[in-house]
Each structure stands twice: as structure tokens, then as C-alpha cells.
Amino acid sequence: MAEPQVQHFDTIVIGGGIAGLQSALDLADQGYRVAVVEKDASIGGKMIRLSKVFPTLDCASCITTPKMASAAHHENITLFTYCNVDGIVRMGEEIHARITQNPRYVDPDKCIGCRKCEYACPVYLPDMEQGGFSAKKAISIPFSNAIPQVAVLDAEHCMLCGQCETVCPTDAVDYFMEPETFTLTARTAVLSTGFELSPVKDKAQYGNGEIPNVIDSLQMERLLAPHGPYNRVLRPSDGMEPDSIAYVQCAGSRDKSMGVSYCSRVCCMYAIKQAMLLSGALPLADITIYYMDIRAFGKGYEQFYQNAKAMGIEFVKAKVARINEGDGGSVTVRYENQDGGGIQTMDHDLVVLSMGILPGWRPEPYCPVSTDSDRFITSIKPKISPVLTDMEGVFAAGAAAGPKDIVDTISESGSAAVEAAKYMQASEPILETQP
Numbered sequence: 001m002a003e004p005q006v007q008h009f010d011t012i013v014i015g016g017g018i019a020g021l022q023s024a025l026d027l028a029d030q031g032y033r034v035a036v037v038e039k040d041a042s043i044g045g046k047m048i049r050l051s052k053v054f055p056t057l058d059c060a061s062c063i064t065t066p067k068m069a070s071a072a073h074h075e076n077i078t079l080f081t082y083c084n085v086d087g088i089v090r091m092g093e094e095i096h097a098r099i100t101q102n103p104r105y106v107d108p109d110k111c112i113g114c115r116k117c118e119y120a121c122p123v124y125l126p127d128m129e130q131g132g133f134s135a136k137k138a139i140s141i142p143f144s145n146a147i148p149q150v151a152v153l154d155a156e157h158c159m160l161c162g163q164c165e166t167v168c169p170t171d172a173v174d175y176f177m178e179p180e181t182f183t184l185t186a187r188t189a190v191l192s193t194g195f196e197l198s199p200v201k202d203k204a205q206y207g208n209g210e211i212p213n214v215i216d217s218l219q220m221e222r223l224l225a226p227h228g229p230y231n232r233v234l235r236p237s238d239g240m241e242p243d244s245i246a247y248v249q250c251a252g253s254r255d256k257s258m259g260v261s262y263c264s265r266v267c268c269m270y271a272i273k274q275a276m277l278l279s280g281a282l283p284l285a286d287i288t289i290y291y292m293d294i295r296a297f298g299k300g301y302e303q304f305y306q307n308a309k310a311m312g313i314e315f316v317k318a319k320v321a322r323i324n325e326g327d328g329g330s331v332t333v334r335y336e337n338q339d340g341g342g343i344q345t346m347d348h349d350l351v352v353l354s355m356g357i358l359p360g361w362r363p364e365p366y367c368p369v370s371t372d373s374d375r376f377i378t379s380i381k382p383k384i385s386p387v388l389t390d391m392e393g394v395f396a397a398g399a400a401a402g403p404k405d406i407v408d409t410i411s412e413s414g415s416a417a418v419e420a421a422k423y424m425q426a427s428e429p430i431l432e433t434q435p
């Protein structure tokens with residue numbers, strides 16, 4: 001059997017979201033050779049899937065795409081997408097990461113991103129990149145500005161009809177592709193594995209994800225995005241333009257029943273942002289935010305909140321107890337009004353749940369780095385160097401270390417790059433003699 005391939009770098013960045021890309025670019029610009037390992041078929045993380053970003057309301061993909069392209073074209077950065085991390089260990093001076101390349105069933109060296117396979121494929125599947133609201137083909141490029149622009153075949157749903165193989169001009173389709181395992185070594189690693197939303201299905205009081213017009217906040221980001229599933233905001237059950245939209249805050253945070261007792265930090269601000277964008281998209285719609293406290297923690301955020309109130313968005317201080325399906329696709333919200341109104345109910349056309357932020361990756365048993373009781377990566381010097389973990393030469397950046405907004409994610413990623421560079425400067429360079 002052939003020996004598994006080993007490739008050497010200065011730093012391995014795990015996670016190709018905005019945190020990982022920023023750390024990688026900051027290190028690569030200083031001349032360090034960086035491997036970025038991403039589990040999805042494209043880099044970009046959650047940010048490339050957002051509509052606009054608070055508090056500036058800049059277009060998210062306009063900011064993220066250039067970073068993705070810079071990383072992809074940087075001579076010191078190598079991207080490993082659609083890869084699983086099977087284990088990270090320190091062996092003497094080096095960190096070894098064992099990686100599995102998942103099969104795309106399309107040869108990335110041959111695919112020219114022409115999408116002919118996608119057009120020919122007869123199998124339609126829900127497109128989770130669009131919140132599950134529209135369809136994609138069983139072989140497709142993940143989304144329009146994905147990097148790399150390489151098609152991926154969904155082996156579970158492929159009918160093996162052979163249409164994609166027939167039309168591919170470069171013979172890139174390979175139904176017999178197997179997973180490949182290889183090892184990356186480096187002197188340092190940055191863990192930037194981000195976050196996931198707590199699943200709606202875990203919240204029985206809010207319908208377990210079975211009420212069609214109750215969606216999560218990332219799905220609303222897609223409805224609001226310029227390249228969203230409908231190009232306008234429509235409710236999923238019947239394609240009606242919603243006249244009344246509600247946000248339920250702390251739907252999965254500060255909630256011990258969900259195992260998330262902490263504040264997810266960004267939900268107040270993104271709900272306010274989405275409400276503002278909805279006011280623009282649907283000027284006649286009533287928008288209500290049910291909240292426990294508004295935590296407008298960053299620079300300019302309180303003003304952002306005040307602007308939303310001035311725009312006519314209604315803020316109701318209430319804990320939502322129950323959400324039920326109403327008549328004609330409506331959604332009934334039952335809540336206790338904290339401003340003295342007692343128990344009340346209200347019908348809305350569409351309800352958005354601000355679900356909690358969970359770690360995107362649990363290091364155990366793959367990597368001996370410690371996590372806190374909230375399962376995010378532990379910082380051993382949270383005040384003076386929050387990116388330091390308890391594994392030598394391994395740093396954490398972005399939402400992997402706790403819920404945070406993009407501003408804090410970028411600052412932390414720069415800090416992780418500085419700490420990694422300092423660590424490498426303090427030790428002997430080991431790559432000088434390697435090609």
C-alpha cells in the first residue's frame with residue numbers, strides 16, 4: 001500500500017470562514033506558508049451566506065468574496081476544501097493533522113466550472129445553501145460565488161443516469177472516486193471552526209421545526225440576500241408576501257432547556273438588521289421583535305437600535321412561551337408581556353427564531369485542546385491574549401472560541417496570526433530547506 005501523502009506548511013488553519021481566511025491572509029502576507037482546511041465544498045463560512053452586515057449594512061458577499069479570492073490566489077496559501085479533520089496532534093516541534101478528502105466525484109483539476117453537468121442532471125434536491133427554499137441539482141457548484149468553482153455530486157441522491165458524464169467537456173466526472181487520507185504538518189495551527197445555529201427541531205414549544213412559516217435567522221438571511229431563493233421576501237408555505245413578521249429573540253440562548261445558558265451575543269443585532277432590511281423590502285409590513293433584553297454591545301450598535309425604533313419596528317419586551325400553527329398559514333405567538341400586559345397572543349404571517357450559537361466543531365476526540373463548559377475552545381489568557389489555547393502552538397479565532405460578531409472575529413483572527421508568527425519566530429524555521 002502506498003504511504004499516505006505528507007505536506008508541510010508553517011500554519012494549518014482549520015475552518016475557511018472569515019476568521020480562518022483573515023488569519024491565513026495575515027500570515028501568508030508575512031511570508032508564512034498556510035494550509036486552510038475547510039469541511040464544506042467552498043470557503044467563506046457563514047459570512048458569504050449573509051445578506052448585509054450590521055451596523056454598516058454593507059453587502060456581505062461584496063466584503064467576503066474579495067477575501068475568498070485573495071486567499072485562493074495567494075501564493076502562500078493552499079486550500080483544502082471538502083475535507084474532514086480526523087485528528088490533530090503535536091509530535092515534537094510539529095503539529096500533525098490527519099485529513100480526509102471527501103470525494104466530489106468530480107476531478108477538481110479537470111472541472112472548468114461550466115455547469116453543463118448541473119444543467120443536464122435530472123435530479124432536483126432542496127438547496128440548503130438557500131435555506132432549503134429552492135432546488136439544486138444532484139451535481140452542482142455549491143453557490144454562484146463559491147471558491148473553488150468545482151461541481152460536487154451528491155452520491156446519495158444521484159441516479160447514475162450518466163447525463164453529467166456525457167455532457168462534461170473535460171471528462172471530470174468520476175463515479176468511482178474514493179475518500180483520500182493525507183497528513184499536513186506545520187509548526188502552528190489556528191482553529192477557526194466557527195459556529196452552528198442550535199436546531200429548531202430541539203425546541204418543542206416553538207413547533208420542533210414543523211411549522212412551515214417558522215424559520216431560523218440564517219434562512220431569513222437567504223430570503224433577504226440579493227441572490228436569494230425568490231429574489232424577494234416570500235413566506236415558504238404559499239409564496240405570499242408576509243404583512244406581519246415577528247422575531248423571537250433568545251429562542252435558543254439563555255435557555256437551559258436547550259443546554260445553552262449563555263447569551264449568543266449577535267442575535268439582537270442581526271434581528272434588528274434583518275428587521276430594517278425587511279422594512280425596505282416590504283415597506284407596508286408590520287415587524288415585531290419579541291425580546292428579553294436588547295444587547296447592543298458594539299460601537300454604533302445602540303444608535304443602530306434607536307434607528308430601528310425610529311423606523312417603526314415594534315419592540316415588545318416579552319418571553320415567548322409557545323408558538324403554534326394558526327389558520328391559513330399564520331403563526332400564533334403566545335407570550336408574557338413584561339411591560340404589564342400579562343399573557344397575550346398575536347398572529348403573524350412569518351416568524352423568525354433567533355436560535356442560539358453553538359460551536360461549529362467539538363475538538364474532542366480529534367484534538368487535545370480544552371473547551372469550556374459552554375463547549376467553545378478555552379482561552380488560557382482570556383484578558384491579555386484571548387487566542388491562546390492550552391495546546392502549544394495552537395490558537396483559536398472567531399466564533400470557535402465563543403459567539404461573536406464580524407468586527408471581533410476579524411480582530412481576533414489578526415491576533416491569532418500575530419501569536420502564531422511570534423511563536424514561529426521564537427523557534428527555528430523548519431521549512432527553509434523544503435521546496
Ligand SMILES: Cc1cc2nc3c(=O)[nH]c(=O)nc-3n(C[C@H](O)[C@H](O)[C@H](O)COP(=O)(O)OP(=O)(O)OC[C@H]3O[C@@H](n4cnc5c(N)ncnc54)[C@H](O)[C@@H]3O)c2cc1C
Nearest residue numbers: 015017018019039045046053054193194195398399405406
Ligand atoms: C443569522 C446571522 C446573521 C449575522 N449577521 C451578522 C452581521 O450582520 N454582522 C456581524 O458582525 N455578524 C453577524 N453574524 C455573526 C457572523 O456570522 C460571525 O461573526 C462570523 O460568521 C464568524 O466567522 P467564523 O469564521 O468564526 O465562523 P464561520 O462563519 O462559522 O466559519 C467557520 C468555518 O469553519 C468550517 N468548519 C467547521 N468545522 C470544521 C472542521 N472540523 N474542519 C474544517 N472546517 C470546519 C465551517 O464549515 C465554516 O466554513 C451573524 C450571525 C448569524 C447567525
